[in-house]
Amino acid sequence: MSKKRKPPASPSAQRSADRAIGTRGKKAAKPYHHGDLRAALIAAAEAIITERGVDGFTLREAARRAGVSPAAPAHHFGDAAGLLSALAKLGFKDFGDALRAADHAGGDDPVERLKRQGIAYVTFAIENPARFHLMFRSDKLDAAYQDLQAVGQQAFRILENAIRDLCALSENQPMTPGAYGALMATWSMVHGFAHLALGGEFDDAASRFGGGPAIVERFLPMTLRYLPRPEMGR
Amino acid sequence: MSKKRKPPASPSAQRSADRAIGTRGKKAAKPYHHGDLRAALIAAAEAIITERGVDGFTLREAARRAGVSPAAPAHHFGDAAGLLSALAKLGFKDFGDALRAADHAGGDDPVERLKRQGIAYVTFAIENPARFHLMFRSDKLDAAYQDLQAVGQQAFRILENAIRDLCALSENQPMTPGAYGALMATWSMVHGFAHLALGGEFDDAASRFGGGPAIVERFLPMTLRYLPRPEMGR
DNA sequence: TGTACATCAGTGAACGCGCGTTCACTGATGTAC
């Protein structure tokens, strides 16, 4: 009750003058409305977590990069978790598309399909490290955000279907323990490989085979030879 | 030059009085020196990252929990990376001990040894999530800290030796591509399983088999059946 | 065995910083009549 805020002294006139100077001879003065702030904030968020990691993200920095005041993002995303969840959802979408494309990119042999999906999984992680890390940081996401959960589950179902075929199970049959094990083993292997590669754990070894590209081009195929095979389920 | 700091007005007398009141009838007044601040700070750091994650760690909070002023930790660790590196080194030490113990805890069959190490790897991660996450957060560690690198490498060499035996390679022989692949596949599988389990990705499935303990007791053995085997190297 | 003194391990106040959020506001847009 006792605290009052004073209105700024004639801000809008000064603001207009600044804009006219700042944009003279380039293009139209900066409009009051951004136009597509939502997309600009998502792009800014991706750039920030690419540069600084998921934990280096701040809402103020995103607003700054989008050229907008610190309070503006709240109109579109509420808070930081909302913005990050929107970005994660895009990530799951693209991730699912990549797995699906790999699934269909060759023959029907389940072993080959699984290997193609594994390559797609790791390739997505290495090409989109910021999104990949974010997608598994549930502490930073809003679980209730739109259909974030559903989009994520759709992606992992593609992997599950390849395992079902590998284990000769139809879509209606319940998963057997052997199939569960194969699914977890596959998921763990590709997820762990992606994590270790992004963490730089393979860099020393890769430097002897031509550096970074060797990880996907040489190490990954060497590793995926040890993916589960039908006969291992007994 | 122009800024001066004023000395506090008679601080020590007041401080002594506070202490006498605070500890009356319990034990001796709090001594000026902590006694074992180094160990207390490491314990505090582990508690903090257990509760809040690696990124929730602050030096001030560690000092607070150790009952010491914010500037005190600098005398022992310099900065936050120094303290976290000390904790990570303890983690690698215990981790290596756990792998070594598992390696010797049964027969010589390489397949069995590898499986025991895999169980030890994941069990360590699940029982020490804070340390485990920290050990792979090189961005938060000081790479030059004492022999941090060496202690880490020692731990992973235990895994490498089991793979060498699996692939019938002596310690002097160079690793073959097949052995490299088996090593990366094994490391990826156990590391990925640990990460996914800690991230809660198996929780939904585990709840149908008795909750959390099911992950190590049932899911992990199901998964480790798909560890690399000698015959897969052709 | 004493004692002077250097060194070590703490204190606690203060610094400047960037953060999320709130606030009263303003300019632009869309819609009902």
Next chain:
DNA sequence: TGTACATCAGTGAACGCGCGTTCACTGATGTAC
């Protein structure tokens, strides 16, 4: 086709907070002689 007005999408200053670090200092300990 106009026009009043509600709603939406922004501004920018201010708030309180916790952080790492610095500073001059103080109390305890260890060591040389």
